[in-house]
Amino acid sequence: MKKLIIFFLTIAFSATGQSKKKILPQPFSTKGKIVTVYTSADSTNLRLSKTADLPFRELKQPLETQTCIFVNPNKTFQTFIGIGGAITDASAEVFAKLSPEKQQEFLEAYFSKEKGIAYTLLRTNMNSCDFSSDSYTYVAEGDKELKTFDIKHDKQFKIPLIKKALGIIGSKATFYISPWSPPAFMKDNKSMLQGGKLLPEYYQSWANYYVKYINALQKEGIPVWGLTVQNEPMAKQTWESCIYSATEERDFLKNYLGPTLKRAGMGDKKITVWDHNRDLLLQRANTVLEDPEAAKYVWGIGFHWYESWSGGEQMYENVGKVNELYPSKKLMFTEGCVEKFDAQKYQLWKNGQRYGKSMINDFNNGTVAWTDWNILLDQNGGPNHVKNFCFAPIHADTNTGELIYTPSYYFIGHFSKFIEKGAKRVSSAASRSQLLTTSFRNETGKMVTVVMNQSNQTINYYLCIGTAATEVAIQPNAIQTLVY
Template sequence: MMIKKIIFGLTGILLASCANDIDSTKTTANTESKTKNSEVFTPTQATLYTTAENTTLRLSNQGVSTFTEATQPLETDIAVFVNPNKSFQSFIGIGGAITDASAEVFAKLSADKQNELLNAYYSEDGINYNIIRTSIHSSDFGSESFTYIEEGDADLNTFSIEADRKFRIPMIKRATGLIGDDLMFYASPWSPPAFMKTNKNMLQGGKLLPEYNQNWANYYVKFIEAYEAEGIPVWGVTLQNEPMATQRWESCIYTAEEERDFLKNYLGPTFEKAGLGDKNIVVWDHNRDLISHRANVIFEDPEASKYAWGIGFHWYETWTGGDAKYDNLGSINESFPDKNLLFTEGCQEKFDATAYQRWSNAERYGNSMINDFNHGTVGWTDWNILLDHTGGPNHVQNFCFAPIHADTRTNELIYTPTYYYIGHFSKFIQPGAKRISTTTSRSTIESTSFQNPDGKIVTVVMNKTEAPIDYKLIVGTHEIKYKILPHAIQSLIY
């Protein structure tokens, strides 16, 4: 792996840029652990990058350390154990959503700030995103609610993505131009048009009326064809954003059986008939709490399952007061090893302009990414990549945080700790990498590891405690001793 040092944007922070010259590959399903007896990985040196609270460290290169022969760890030692001989799922990438809100804010920035924002996310000098999600017509994040057709046009004769050409498509095109061959672009609907629903409203839930099943399936096809005519290759779609949430914004309810039957009888066959059988369909696209039931109902039906690439999920199940349900992901990974797990959305809710640098926001990301990957997830998609100084725009006042905010009054970009925490994964782990066995001896630190196609291993370690932690990184028969600062995250490349 080639490492070069650069000065990043206006932050003046030393980052590392990893050369990424791999070709984009078709995602494979999660695989069982395998032992590579014929290969012995012997690490020699590791480069350390750190982000830490109450310091100036932000994805900062802290130099190179040398491995020595490992000794038997004691019960009093804190250690991260990496076994390169045990590999699991293939990694497809990390990214975020270019929503109408993100694009509207982006359009208000000066040309130099627009370039800075795009490079911060999509270049190797930034954090190297390769995944983009967007909405099929409107979501709550944008100035208005809209569709691509005139109300009542069931035959879709008036279908047009002209509304997206003002802000959204130009921003997406600039991002995809920076990403190149590793691009993974997918889209999600929040609601069918009002006339197709039981409540005659795009907002406040409601269901798709059965007589419009085929028309709605045709709508996805129209979207894909229109975006690809713009030169934006579409990897796939999710069937419905948050299908069990009646929201005050665009939303639509599907039971597990209703989603199964729409996939089996309409969306899957319609894609095939339109020559779009190579497009990937992701089901559920909601929280981890009910995900197992949705997987069981859809994946146990062979005629529905054949159309599903995998299952998508969000992190908001904690709204009920419980902990994140990572174990449900592991259960799906074990039960349906031919299906993929994709994190499709997460953000910190309840925007507060005084809390841009709130560290717990970033640690929520680090905890989720480590545990989602360790339970079989192949890719990870943040929500809005950019919001303004109000946490919007949002046409129903559902204001939230993003990794980067723009104060459009001053033309300033505000980098939150979340941006750097995501970068500890997205900057160094390459599409096509394999997750490898990684465990810790204490609950005070969390860790995951991937081996890139060039053979280099990236181990991410996070400390959410108030104290610094001395630990050993033990890789096979070799080790390095490290210290991780309080409320810090590290990437080790070796």
């Protein structure tokens, strides 16, 4: 009898173990596959243009003289969430000035899978930022209890545009909020501008503010996926800004913001810390995430690309180091743009290349989501109430009513149009430094490989998967997306 019981228990445990086994994706095969190539190239008319359909052939051993992109679709890494940009006051105000026809063109250009580049990720500012026409908050001066809280300001321009975008994106949308500054009365410098710090006596009131804003948006039918604690917490700016040291952000999160969101039934909102440049990324991650009470509230670490203000290079490797140290936390690019607007440089190809290089490196270092800055600005690089004018991928000339598509729009599109939410990054490497590459496998099984040519020469390269390959030509300073 005892042996019989043991036998049945063994069968039961075996069945339970089998039921919990993950269903592994089918190994990728090149058999019967055609590689469709989409290209954008400098000094040509190619803009996300289909340029080739190529078959795979056998290539058992590449030679040293052959340039190759090696992809292993069966070695997977992070899961992709999305690519998108910020709907700021400036973007929404410019959008409102467009004709209905141009508004529709704009919406499709960004958010349509068929007619555009399929953005799914959106960020917006809580309270004003530099890309607002003026400074504002949602409460009356001195209202610590937030009894006057009202988002009427946002209902004029921002909320209508956010709703239109979400209406096209649908269920794949990921929307998050970021504050630039608390109201002036909550800060030690009594100003929303020029840095300053949140006064300790307002920590709880400010934490309540996030809850009020999220609730107000959700009452408007806008689902809020997550939030960042503070935009650029180490920068004293001429515009809206607020300084938090690493320990101050950690303590505000673990003692106030995290518990307040949880009590409000918002424990599922994804909280991202840092939201600043790659240079101090490790220090912020170490300080916040080494504290278990703070870390339990953290979904991920956000970063920007402006560390080159000091004259140095982009510090992509810092993203990889954080990923290595804290693999359970997500990495999200939360802001980047080309600074110092100049209308003579609308079509400057290097501006687009900056996006391509950053996106490839950030994804290869573990980034799960990538957010551009303003989705739309006017012919002056604004509006911006402190004259901090910048580029956007699309500009609108409010005098003529025309939309201007810059190279940045097409470079971003080489990723966002083809890589889908839920995709897994897979192993991808180039045999020559002139080429940069990253690859993803969509849940449908489709492979997407992005290749960027940093050189001034046309390069013939082989896309190699195991012992199969196809030869591709990439123009000078071009970017390609290969779908297969």
